[in-house]
Amino acid sequence: MAKVIIDGIEVEVEDGTTILQAARSIGGEVTPPAMCYYTKLEGSGGYCRTCLVEVSKGSEKDPRPMPKLVPSCRTMVQDGMEVKNTTSERALEARKGVVEMLLVNHPLDCPVCDQAGECDLQDLSYDHGGYNTRSEFERRTFEKQDIGDKIQLHMTRCILCYRCVKVADQITDGRVHGVINRGDAAEISTYIKNAVDNDFSGNMIDVCPVGALTDKTFRFKSRVWFTKPMLAHRDCDKCSGKTTIWFKGDDVLRVTGRKDEWNEVEEFICNTCRFDKKKVSDWTIEGPKEVSRSSVISANKYKNLEKPKEFKLNDIKRLDS
C-alpha cells in the first residue's frame, strides 16, 4: 500500500495504482480530467496531456520533486508522494494550454454535433478553456468516412486520443484500424477504408471522447439532453446485455454501454444490442439511469457557473484585417 497526498488530501492506495486512479478514489475537484486514458483499454493514456500534474515530492525514499509535469494517467504512485493538481499554478497553466491546442483545429460545431451534451471536450473547455481563440488560421478539415454501415468517422472533430485504435487493436486480430500520417496531419483511418467487421466495433463510439465516431442509427435523431436514459438488459449470447437505452417519448432512439461518473463504460456491449434492438419489447427495463458525472445531460450543470465575460463586437479581432 502507498500513501499519497493529492492537493492536501491523503489517500491510501494499492501499489501500482496511477496518480489518476488515486485521485479518482478521492473524487471531486482533485481529479485531473482525462481525454485519452480509459481504464478498460490496455495501453491507453499519455497522449492528450490534459491530466498533467505536478509532483512536489517524489516519495518518502526520494523526496525530490519531479522536474517536469507528469501525466497522472501513466505515472504510478510511490509511498509518500505529494501531488499538486488544482493547487499547482504550473499544472493549471499547462492544462489551459493543452485545451487551447485541442481546440485549435476542432471545428466547434457543437450545434450540429451528436456528441454535444455528453462530450468530454465540451466539458473540458468549459472547465479549463478560454472564451476566445487566439488562432486565426483555417482549421483542418477531412471528408467524412464510414467505418462499416453503422459507424461514421468525422475526423475533423477528432482529438487523436487513440482510444478507438486501442479498441480495434484489442477486439480484432488483423490490424485494420489505426493512425496514418503524422503531426497535425495525422488521422484515424481504417486500412484502405476497410470496415472494422467485428461484433464489438460499436464500442469505438462509446469510447470516443468527442463527436468523431458517431452512431449512424442515431444521427440527427435528437439532442441527447432531450432523451431519457434508462438502465435495461436483455439476454444476449455475445455480451452481458446490460445497457443504457435512451428514450424519446416511447421510442428507443439509441443504446449505449453503461457509463460511470468518469464517462467510461462498465462493460463493452455487442453490436446486436447496440444497433439492432431498438424496440421497447426487446428490453427488460430496470429503472432510470442516474447520470452522476457533471455534464449537460445532468440537469442544470452550468447553473452555477460564472457567466461568461461579455465582449463587444469591436473587441473581436476581425479575421479579415
Add this chain to the structure above:
Amino acid sequence: MGKKILLEHAEVPGIQGYEVYREKGGYRSVEKALKTMSAEQVVEEVKTSGVRGRGGAGFPAGMKWSFLAKPEGVPRYLVCNADESEPGTFKDRYLMSKIPHLLIEGMITASYALGANTSYIYIRGEYYYLIGILEKAIEEAYANGWLGKNILGTDFSHDLYVHPGAGAYICGEETALLESLEGKRGNPRMKPPFPAVKGLYDCPTVVNNVETIAAVVPIINDGGEAYANIGIGRSTGTKLISASGHIKKPGVYEVEMGLPVEEFIYSDEYCGGILNDKKLKAVVAGGSSVPILPADLILTTANGEPRLMSYESLSDGGFQTGTMLGSGGFIVMDETTNIAKNLYNFTRFYHHESCGQCSPCREGTAWMEKILHKVLAGKGSMEDIDLLWDIQTKIDGNTICPLGEAASWPVASAIRHFRQDFEELVKNPAGLDETRYYYHCNNINPEVA
C-alpha cells in the same frame, strides 16, 4: 593541431576496406576485450573514460550501460542510433562513409561488454547509400571472423544487422526508434519503463549514438584513463562537430573538448573565419534544437569567460545566456541573416516531423509555423511575437518525448535574443509567397494548388 582519435585515419586511402583498416590497427579493441578482459571490465573502462552520449543528451555512456537490466534467459540488445536527422548535424554520416569498420568494431566490443548477441544499426532512410558501405564492411567482418559464432575462439557469438528507417526524424528518439525497428509506427513510448529495462521486443536494450560507439574503440585500445585525460573536466575525449553556415571551411571537424569557440570559428585549422569576412551574428551550437546564441554570448559566457567547446561551458548560464553542445551541429550565421527567417525554416521542420501523438506538439508546432509564415508574409503584428512566445511555453516540457522541447527552444531563444529581427519583419515584410502554405492537413499539394 588538435588531437584526433576517431578520424585519425579517415583520410587514409582504402580505409573503407578491411585490409587497410586492419593494417592501421583496426579490430585491436575486439582482440583486447575478448581475450584479456571480462565484460564488466569493459564497462568499467568505459565508465572511467567518462565518455558522454554524443547524440545530444550527453548522458554518461558507462552509466547507461551499467543500468542495463540482466534478467536470466532474456536476450539483451545493443542498438546503434544512426538516424542522424537533426538539421545541421552530419558527423555520423561522415564517420560511417569514411571508416565504416570503426563503427562495426565499436559495435562488437560494446556488445561484448553488454552481453548482447544481436545488435542493430538503425540507419536513417535517407542515408541509403551508406547501407551498402556498412553491409560490405559487415560482410568483411564476418569473413574475417570478427562476427558470427565463437569470435576469436571464445564463446562470444555476435550477429550485426543494418536496418534502414523510412525517413522520420522522430525515429531518432530512442523509443520511437525501437518501435520502428520492431516494424511499428515510429511513435515514442511512454517512459518509464526505460529501454534499459524494457526495450527492443520488451528485452533490455542499450541505444547509443554512432559516435559514442565509435569512441569505445580508442577507449579500450588506450584505456579509459587515457581517454579521460583528453578534454576538459567532465567533458572528456573529442567531439565531432559538423560545421556549416557562413564560414569559409564547412565540414566535419574532430575537436578536443575544451577548444575555445572563438578559435574554432576563426582559426584556419577549423572553420577559417566568417565567409567574406563579414561579422558574426549568431551561432546554433549543437544542432537546430538547441538555443541560438548571439555573437557576444557564444564567444564569451555571461561572466566574461571565454566559451569553450564542452558540455559545461556551452550550457553555462542556463537558457538565459547559454545553450547546449547537443549533437554538435554548429551553424554559423553572419550579420546578413534574419534570425526570424531562419527560425521559420526550423519550425517548418519540426511541424513536418512531429509524430502527432500528443496534443501540445501536434497542434503547437503547426500553429507556430503558421504564425511565422504570417510574419514572413508581412501580415504579422507585434502581438504575434508574444503569442509565439506563449505557445512555446505551452509545449516546452509538456510532451511525451523531447521533440516538443526541440521545437520550442529555438523559438524561445530566437525571441529572447533577436526580437528586433521579428519586429523588423513585421515592419518590413520579407515578401514570402502567400500560396506557399503547407496544406498537408487538407491534402493539397502546394506545388499543384
